[in-house]
Amino acid sequence: MSAPILLPLNTTHLDEEVAGAARLQRTVLPSGVRLITEDVPGAASVSIGCYVPLGSRDERDREYGSSHFLEHLLFKGTPSRDARTIALEFERVGGDFNAATSREQTVYHARVRAEDLGMAIDVLSDMLTGSLLDKDEFELERGVILEEIAMSADDPDDVLWERFYGNFFGNHELARPIAGTPESIESATRDEVWDFYRRNYRPDTLVVAIAGRVDHDASLQRLEQGLRAGGWDLDLTASPVARRSAEPSGELTRHRAIESIERPLEQTNLILATPGLISGDDRRHGFGLLHHILGGGMSSRLFHEVRERRGLVYSVFSFAASHADAGVTGVNAACLPDKVAEAVRVIRDELDRVAQEGVTESELADAKTSAAGGGALALESMHSRMNRLARAELALGEFLDLDASVTRLGEVTREQVQEVAGMLQGEMTIETIGPVTDEARAELEALA
Incomplete structure (x- = not known):
């Protein structure tokens, strides 16, 4: 195919053949959850990412660093899985899993054999919907994040780019450090991060992308089951959250x-x-x-x-x-x-x-x-x-x-x-x- 495939938010299903005999499918559920898959012939593995369009630029006062804090905390346990069980689910099948926070999004991702995709969907769905943000784990992870910030402060390249972004973007929200500052992490409370989590992790913000040997319909069914099991109400009707405005920011100007x-x-x-x-x-x-x-x-x-x-x-x-x-x-x-x-x-x-x-x-x-x-x-x-x-x-x-x-x-x-x-x-x-x-x-x- 030599033409782009448009992805309007009000289109509930797409099914297209793409280059290399791969198959692109996309479903938008009535709740706003979006699943987009690319079935790749001959692939032995599959990569899945659960994306929330939320990053450091979206944080309010007293929330700085909360997106990155959640990236850590969602691996620390749910009512049905503790932190070790979450890790063991992936490692026992030879898979790997991780998460990343940027200025505009947070992603929880895994790579497994194609036959283990159902397990990956179950665990990631459980993490997204049912994380406990246990108070003791919160305090432990606060220390881990402060160590991470300190480690970056010892890396000249990290310091250069962080300070550059801060100076270049000035008062623009893109200037904020992704991990927050030692001061914002020290002052963060569990209740504030919990509120940030529950306010922003919801069906209409979630995008799940899967590439490899993947059955779209089976994955969609497994995803719905996993999200419902974690307590998300997928019967509520909501449009997917709008994409970010593409209007160039008036706050950023060329300067010496x-x-x-x-x-x-x-x-x-x-x-x-x-x-x-x-x-x-x-x-x-x-x-x-x-x-x-x-x-x-x-x-x-x-x-x-x-x-x-x-x-x-x-x-x-x-x-x-x-x-x-x-x-x-x-x-x-x-x-x-x-x-x-x-x-x-x-x-x-x-x-x-x-x-x-x-x-x-x-x-x-x-x-x-x-x-x-x-x-x-x-x-x-x-x-x-x-x-x-x-x-x-x-x-x-x-x-x-x-x-x-x-x-x-x-x-x-x-x-x-x-x-x-x-x-x-x-x-x-x-x-x-x-x-x-x-x-x-x-x-x-x-x-x-």
């Missing part, structure tokens, strides 16, 4: 800012960034090709010019992070302290060059074949397929299989790539961690 975090390190790690694209922007395919050409690998312009030709850095890459209503794009590099200013100057020159001169036909053709090849390789992973389903359902409102993705990439022109490259010019935010001399800082002020 420089911050240096002092740490006694051997290298200085740095980020240069400007506002980027929102998740659903139609230009995202051209933007992805630009980043492949600019800083996506060992053949990229930045790697060749900054590392291979001049020897200024050990690592350098460009990046783009997109959220529903805001995005950020830029370059990350690590170098010796006495090379910071020169490295930034060469990087800025390369950004200006691609914006002013564009890319060559050969570069664009290579980027397209690389993206198509990378997309095909990613589909060998059922976990990647699962995440692709969830992103389509939660963020984009459309599903692109490999054929449709290659078609979209093939339509991108040099002019379109040059247009988005212009976003990398102008005033920039620069964040560094590690030694920066006064002289280098003065040069950075001029280059930002």
